[in-house]
Amino acid sequence: MAKKRARGGRKAGGNCDPAEEHAALREEAVDGRQDEDELFDALIDGLYEKRAATRLSALNGLARLLASGVRLEECVAREETLSRLLLNSVRRGTGTEATLAARGLGLLIMTLGLEDGAERVWTETGDTLMKCAGNKLMAVELRCSSLDTYSIASFIVENDPLSTLESMARLASLWNADSHAVRECAIRGWTLLGSTLSAHLMEDSFYSMVERLTKLLEDPAVDVRRAASEAVALLHAFGLELESDDTDSSDSESSVASNSTGWSRFSGIDCAMDRMKDLAGPKGQVKRRSKRDRAAMRSTFREVCQFVEDGIVAEARIKLKATVLVVDDLPGLVQLSFIRKILAGGFQAHLNGNELLHRVFGYSPGNGAAPKMTKSEKRMFKSPQSDATRMRTQLRRNDYDAKMQMLEG
Numbered sequence: 430m431a432k433k434r435a436r437g438g439r440k441a442g443g444n445c446d447p448a449e450e451h452a453a454l455r456e457e458a459v460d461g462r463q464d465e466d467e468l469f470d471a472l473i474d475g476l477y478e479k480r481a482a483t484r485l486s487a488l489n490g491l492a493r494l495l496a497s498g499v500r501l502e503e504c505v506a507r508e509e510t511l512s513r514l515l516l517n518s519v520r521r522g523t524g525t526e527a528t529l530a531a532r533g534l535g536l537l538i539m540t541l542g543l544e545d546g547a548e549r550v551w552t553e554t555g556d557t558l559m560k561c562a563g564n565k566l567m568a569v570e571l572r573c574s575s576l577d578t579y580s581i582a583s584f585i586v587e588n589d590p591l592s593t594l595e596s597m598a599r600l601a602s603l604w605n606a607d608s609h610a611v612r613e614c615a616i617r618g619w620t621l622l623g624s625t626l627s628a629h630l631m632e633d634s635f636y637s638m639v640e641r642l643t644k645l646l647e648d649p650a651v652d653v654r655r656a657a658s659e660a661v662a663l664l665h666a667f668g669l670e671l672e673s674d675d676t677d678s679s680d681s682e683s684s685v686a687s688n689s690t691g692w693s694r695f696s697g698i699d700c701a702m703d704r705m706k707d708l709a710g711p712k713g714q715v716k717r718r719s720k721r722d723r724a725a726m727r728s729t730f731r732e733v734c735q736f737v738e739d740g741i742v743a744e745a746r747i748k749l750k751a752t753v754l755v756v757d758d759l760p761g762l763v764q765l766s767f768i769r770k771i772l773a774g775g776f777q778a779h780l781n782g783n784e785l786l787h788r789v790f791g792y793s794p795g796n797g798a799a800p801k802m803t804k805s806e807k808r809m810f811k812s813p814q815s816d817a818t819r820m821r822t823q824l825r826r827n828d829y830d831a832k833m834q835m836l837e838g
Contacts, residue, residue: 469494469503476514481526484518488529495536496775499782501544504537508546511537516554519561519575528571531558535578535771538585542785551586555579559599562615565607573614576600580618581771584764585785587622590630597622604641609650616645616656621767623663624760628670635671639664643700659763666759749777754792764789 472494475487491511494500504511515537518530534554541547561567561575583596600622603615623631631638642664645657744757745765756765768786769776780786781794 465500466503469500469507473507473510473514476518485526485529488515488518488526488533491533492529492536495533495540496772498775498778499540501540501542501783504540505544505546508537508541508550512550512553516557519554519557519571524568524571527561528568528574531561531571531574531578534558535574535581538578538582539768539771539779539785540783542585542783543788547582548586551582555582558582562611563603563606569608569610572606572608572611576603576611576614576618577767577771580614580621581767584621584625584767590626593622593625594630601638601641604645609648609653612645612648613650613652613656616642616653616660617767620656620660620663620763623660623667624763628667631664631667632671635664635667662759663763747777747780749780749794752794754780754790756790761790 468490472487472490475483475490478484478487495504512534515530515533519527519534534550538547538550541550558575558579562572562579564572579596580600583593587593587596597619600615600619604612604619606612606615639661642657642661646654646661648654648657742757742759742762744755745762747754747756756762768789772779780790780792787793
């Protein structure tokens, strides 16, 4: 009955002035914006309360608000206050409160994105987050949330490759943590940051990283094995770039040494691949595994093995209104997976309005769907050994060399 009356009401006033209708809609939009501002301020006020339950409720509300849409103006206007209050909750809070506050910091930095405020928040919170992550007395959920926020913040803010390598080293120091969940988060964070670097920056630590990740393929926790296998795939792509560089730069006198270097570099990868192929089989560590865990583990290892053997990854296609985001390279898929984890159900809202995500994925909401590539085209343009990939690598190397010259100058 209510719907019928509503329709009747519109018919009775069907000849209303379009200008008046537009003004009414605009007024409703302004009222909605004011309501959002009031809600934002009310949630911030809740963080000042002494009662832990009130602060917890406010943190829950803030996390939902920041994840569900891009609140850039609100975050810019309240950046300092939000950062301080969330950091206080991480430091003094216990359990759920501190965990939500750590996640809130990640969402705040994700929302600020390309703004200068993101770097300020990162500078103030980075060390505290790593201390929480490495503290065995803290709840596992807090340690994992701290690691996720540390990783995404470094990914967003750090422009200097050397600073990124330093952050990766701090994450790698937790690969042997007592909790398997912490180990997994540390590996995935390391892989995320590694996806932003060129191969030659990883050359010094290549062997040691492959060796450590190969050992982690034997970890009792399925999630740790899956995270390690994805990191191995990234290192394999780096290895192909380094091998290509060795071939291009070698002359007749040094070709034997170059081939020896390439063989030793891939010997570690081959060991890891042999182990993943065993685990991808139907009999790989069947005991004490649920059917779901075994299926997920085998699926991941098969995808990694296919990438290593063919240089092709399964593309991800995300539809947003009339456009489609297509991600079909390994670094992009690593970044997509991590960002979706941080934003949870709010990914599409941020993909639509967050300029940071537009830059990361080279996406504009106005662009149509990209044409689908054939397998041969993927090998030609997306494979780690393709000319297009080598060109991107060379451009990254030139950028790095230019930055180093500026620093030395």
